[in-house]
Amino acid sequence: MKNILSIVLVGSILLSCGTTKKTTNDLAISNPIVTSMDLTKVVDDKVPVIINPGRFTTETVTYHLPKVVQGTYSVSSFGRFVDDFKAIDYNGKELTVTHPDENTWVIANAAQLDKLIYNVNDTFDIETVGGIGGEMPFSPSGTNIDPEVYVLNLHGFIGFFDSLKTNQYELDVTAPATFKRSSALQNVGTKSSPDGRSITTSYIAPRYFDITDNPMMYGKLDVEEFMVGDIKIVLSVYSPNKVHTAASLKETMYKMMEGQKAYLGDVDSTPRYDIFLYLADRGETAPKGFGALEHHTSTVVVLQEAMPKEALAKSMVDVVAHEFFHIVTPLSVHSEDVHYFDYINPTFSKHLWMYEGVTEYFAQHFQVYEGLVTPDEFYKEIMSKIRTSNYFDDTMSFTVMSENILEKPYADNYINVYSKGALIGMCIDILMREESNGQRSMLSLMKELSTKYGKNKPFNDDDLIREISIMTYPTVSQFLETYVEGTTPIDYSEFFKKVGLTLKSSRVETNYIQSGAGFIFDGDQEKGTIFFSAGVKDNSFWAEQGVLPNDVIKEVNGTILTLENVRMVLGQMYQWKPGQEIDVKLERDGNPIEIKTTLKQSYTTSETLMEDENANELQINLRKAWLKG
Numbered sequence: 001m002k003n004i005l006s007i008v009l010v011g012s013i014l015l016s017c018g019t020t021k022k023t024t025n026d027l028a029i030s031n032p033i034v035t036s037m038d039l040t041k042v043v044d045d046k047v048p049v050i051i052n053p054g055r056f057t058t059e060t061v062t063y064h065l066p067k068v069v070q071g072t073y074s075v076s077s078f079g080r081f082v083d084d085f086k087a088i089d090y091n092g093k094e095l096t097v098t099h100p101d102e103n104t105w106v107i108a109n110a111a112q113l114d115k116l117i118y119n120v121n122d123t124f125d126i127e128t129v130g131g132i133g134g135e136m137p138f139s140p141s142g143t144n145i146d147p148e149v150y151v152l153n154l155h156g157f158i159g160f161f162d163s164l165k166t167n168q169y170e171l172d173v174t175a176p177a178t179f180k181r182s183s184a185l186q187n188v189g190t191k192s193s194p195d196g197r198s199i200t201t202s203y204i205a206p207r208y209f210d211i212t213d214n215p216m217m218y219g220k221l222d223v224e225e226f227m228v229g230d231i232k233i234v235l236s237v238y239s240p241n242k243v244h245t246a247a248s249l250k251e252t253m254y255k256m257m258e259g260q261k262a263y264l265g266d267v268d269s270t271p272r273y274d275i276f277l278y279l280a281d282r283g284e285t286a287p288k289g290f291g292a293l294e295h296h297t298s299t300v301v302v303l304q305e306a307m308p309k310e311a312l313a314k315s316m317v318d319v320v321a322h323e324f325f326h327i328v329t330p331l332s333v334h335s336e337d338v339h340y341f342d343y344i345n346p347t348f349s350k351h352l353w354m355y356e357g358v359t360e361y362f363a364q365h366f367q368v369y370e371g372l373v374t375p376d377e378f379y380k381e382i383m384s385k386i387r388t389s390n391y392f393d394d395t396m397s398f399t400v401m402s403e404n405i406l407e408k409p410y411a412d413n414y415i416n417v418y419s420k421g422a423l424i425g426m427c428i429d430i431l432m433r434e435e436s437n438g439q440r441s442m443l444s445l446m447k448e449l450s451t452k453y454g455k456n457k458p459f460n461d462d463d464l465i466r467e468i469s470i471m472t473y474p475t476v477s478q479f480l481e482t483y484v485e486g487t488t489p490i491d492y493s494e495f496f497k498k499v500g501l502t503l504k505s506s507r508v509e510t511n512y513i514q515s516g517a518g519f520i521f522d523g524d525q526e527k528g529t530i531f532f533s534a535g536v537k538d539n540s541f542w543a544e545q546g547v548l549p550n551d552v553i554k555e556v557n558g559t560i561l562t563l564e565n566v567r568m569v570l571g572q573m574y575q576w577k578p579g580q581e582i583d584v585k586l587e588r589d590g591n592p593i594e595i596k597t598t599l600k601q602s603y604t605t606s607e608t609l610m611e612d613e614n615a616n617e618l619q620i621n622l623r624k625a626w627l628k629g
Helices: 024-030 208-212 246-264 307-326 352-369 375-389 400-401 412-419 420-437 442-452 461-471 473-485 492-498 534-538 539-542 568-574 617-628
Strands: 031-037 046-052 060-064 082-089 098-100 104-108 113-121 147-153 169-175 179-184 186-192 198-205 214-219 222-228 229-239 270-278 291-294 296-304 501-510 521-522 530-532 554-555 581-588 591-598 602-612
Touching: 060 198, 082 098, 082 104, 104 113, 147 169, 147 229, 147 270, 169 208, 179 186, 179 229, 179 270, 198 208, 198 291, 214 270, 222 246, 229 246, 246 270, 246 307, 246 352, 270 307, 291 307, 296 307, 296 568, 307 352, 352 375, 352 400, 352 412, 352 420, 352 442, 352 617, 375 412, 375 420, 375 602, 400 412, 400 420, 412 420, 420 442, 442 461, 461 473, 492 501, 492 617, 521 568, 521 602, 530 554, 534 539, 539 602, 554 568
Parallel strands: 031 169, 229 270, 270 296
Antiparallel strands: 031 046, 046 113, 060 104, 082 113, 098 104, 147 214, 169 198, 179 214, 186 198, 222 229, 291 296, 501 602, 521 530, 554 581, 581 591
């Protein structure tokens, strides 16, 4: 998962040896769970779902929707969005159902159970205060029910029985005949209604994991298909106001994925990869969580429709590249916590530094390695990650944080996996290249781990760092012990020196929400206010307007600023360009202040990473190996 804040800003198995008994897998295939969703019968913004599990012989059965889904590292509790849950017997009568928690239903007299029926509300509409309460699902893991477009993250609609998670699922999705349908889930047939107004598409999922791993989009989509080597890329775009199209993004996605495929080399990939892009407008019910969620062969992306074409293209490269690189880790190299994921009571791996951090490093490094960005642009991205990481606890053990990621204070530091986690990957990459005279790297290490383990062989969580230490060098082992397991902050200048880079302070261009030290805003949860932080003094535009630290931001271009819409508004401010007219209303010591002016370029003083003109031949050669192989 990649979560970007404001667009800057994741039973026992019974085996039989006899020939007269079926194995669990045989039973799973011969007794599929037959499910259906009918998008033509939506009432009050709710999709009707039917689950037919076949015969039970037990007194009771338990049915769940996920509390947590893979890649999100947060609580979603999709059971909250289910209404009118009923268990129906073979005579059409309701069975007794208890609902011990928001994600669980227990059905009595289960031997008589014929089917479950219930309605599902979407999550996009409720991503506001006044919704159903609790932590909301990260938008790319959420669901949308709309006459124009359906975002069908299936874990939001279809659950599992405790005893049948390995059973095959058969899924029928009925939708208007005019809809486009996009999914990598195996399509086994279609059937039109007698009047031709709807089409039912039938899919097969080998087990419940494949239900959660294969999102869909249905509706008025813009779809482009193209080949990158032997991989078929399907790009599905929904832009409510037709601001962007799949065709306008096709070339960017092609170049990016062509570069990724070259970068990965002989790493196993997939014959098809789906990109589902939902572009949010500024409506109240539009999703607010921007970023993406990875799957084995697809990713769901949510970004802002108002982004200029160039900004959207850059965000798509950063976000989709990150998700595609997840085919290395955790989709190939992963622990038992990931492989045997518990959707209700999950345990978490210690190695988010690898799953998210190294993946994010690859998403940035491949761009300079394959010539998509210049070295200076890459250095700028590295410095951005250092500045962002400074907002978080730099003495927190990454392995401890990862293992306890749902708990405070660790949950509040999660977003640092995309900054310091990526920097950890960078440091190991430099060490690997230094120790091997440029012959080994972070990527080659991940390939070796993929060969050693692979998607069907998880590693023991406690063993990974020891295994890496054996496979690499004492310097890598010491780094992991000191900076990943340990609590010592990293001195990045030591690693920059190895590759002949140096830090210098200079006056550089910035946007209207940051200074050289990072974001220039802070918030007061109790008062529900957003105000300028001390960093505003280092943003030339706001300083010239007379803005001071602690000035409360009341309104931006007619939009009243709240804690609920701050990410959206800051995202819009991030896109501001010189020459635009703005109207910002502030409050200082209870007195109103209005800034109504034309934007001009803003500057800040920042440390810049640049090539040291005094670097020696050894440093230059290591830099060349790092940046270009």
